Amino acid sequence: MDEPFKNNIYRILELFMEFPAKDFSIRGIARELKLSHATILNYISDLQKLSLINKKEATLYPTYFANTENQKYKLYKSDIDIFVEAKESKLDLVKYEKKLKHTINILFEKNINDISKELRNNIINGVVLYGFVKIQ
16 A cells, blocks of 8 residues: 555554564554654554454563464455466566555466375365365
8 A cells, every 4th residue: 555545553553464473662663653652552552452463561661463363463464375276377466466465476286286285275275266176
């Protein structure tokens, strides 16, 4: 999204999306985004109510981190993975990634049975856009 159109809560959430393993202090977020502490506290509270972030009080000043187990967080964070059972071909996905505002990853494999069992399970449990999956 273009910078002028991002509201403050989105900008804060975006930090947690970009660095899901990092702990953020109110002061650090305020400095990074050039917003006041009061503004950050207000929006952090909203993000906590939505369970998108959690609070860690182990230090003198509390820190906040992404709740990567939350379904909404996973939805906002997720990229698009597409499995294609075919010979690999070169595709320019930039236009689609910009439009969808998500990264698109395409995995080509001539035979689904040639990939690992774990990856095959993920593919089978995903959404089928076209065709069907036949496992031997």
